[in-house]
Amino acid sequence: MADIIIPADLLPTDGRFGCGPSKVRDEQLSFLASLQPGVLGTSHRQAPVKDLVGSVRSGLLDLFRAPEGYEILLANGGATTFWDSAVHSLIERRSQHLTFGEFGAKFAKAAAVAPFLEDPDVRAADAGSRSDALPVAGVDVYAYPHNETSTGVMTEVRRVAGDTGALTVIDATSGAGGIDFDATETDVYYFSPQKNFASDGGLWFALVSPAAIERIERVTSSDRYIPEALNLGVQSRTHARTRR
Numbered sequence: 001m002a003d004i005i006i007p008a009d010l011l012p013t014d015g016r017f018g019c020g021p022s023k024v025r026d027e028q029l030s031f032l033a034s035l036q037p038g039v040l041g042t043s044h045r046q047a048p049v050k051d052l053v054g055s056v057r058s059g060l061l062d063l064f065r066a067p068e069g070y071e072i073l074l075a076n077g078g079a080t081t082f083w084d085s086a087v088h089s090l091i092e093r094r095s096q097h098l099t100f101g102e103f104g105a106k107f108a109k110a111a112a113v114a115p116f117l118e119d120p121d122v123r124a125a126d127a128g129s130r131s132d133a134l135p136v137a138g139v140d141v142y143a144y145p146h147n148e149t150s151t152g153v154m155t156e157v158r159r160v161a162g163d164t165g166a167l168t169v170i171d172a173t174s175g176a177g178g179i180d181f182d183a184t185e186t187d188v189y190y191f192s193p194q195k196n197f198a199s200d201g202g203l204w205f206a207l208v209s210p211a212a213i214e215r216i217e218r219v220t221s222s223d224r225y226i227p228e229a230l231n232l233g234v235q236s237r238t239h240a241r242t243r244r
């Protein structure tokens with residue numbers, strides 16, 4: 001590969017890794033301070049907190065031009081926690097993972113060590129390139145990054161035409177809010193907000209389709225052991241959901 005030199009006038013004034021955490025604006029900190037009293041330190045069951053969460057959900061549905069029936073789920077823990085939640089609550093038997101960087105590989109590893117799942121179909125590519133999804137009989141979740149955090153390699157969000165009922169699950173942490181996509185092409189589009197949304201980590205959000213909600217409710221109602229903190233059915237059933 002030829003050496004690439006970025007012109008000095010194109011270099012960012014804040015020299016952070018392009019796919020890494022973004023700078024939090026002073027205006028955001030001022031808004032956070034304005035929530036005290038009333039929101040900070042208040043029970044999540046109280047109206048001020050529920051209203052704030054509802055406004056975030058509604059705004060994300062608008063931003064993503066979500067189709068009818070899609071919902072926003074959210075919980076503590078960041079994308080790493082979401083991978084474990086998906087392993088327990090979303091993958092029914094077997095998943096396929098595209099790994100062309102560190103973060104896609106982490107989801108694949110989480111699925112590989114789960115004793116109640118079949119070995120995942122992992123399609124790897126060297127850093128700087130990417131692999132492609134391929135329909136495989138028996139796979140019920142196809143997972144890949146929209147924009148791989150560790151390398152910056154971008155893919156198009158496209159539904160995989162696998163078995164009937166198979167879900168397409170997109171890691172969007174380094175893409176959500178910065179790369180346009182068609183929400184009808186995915187069942188789960190999940191991300192942490194510390195990149196394009198210029199927030200701190202420690203949360204995850206997921207745009208989920210009606211098919212994904214049905215899968216979550218079916219898997220979490222089965223006899224599979226699921227730790228409560230990793231039970232996506234808790235987010236699906238107990239949060240006041242914002243619908244379109």
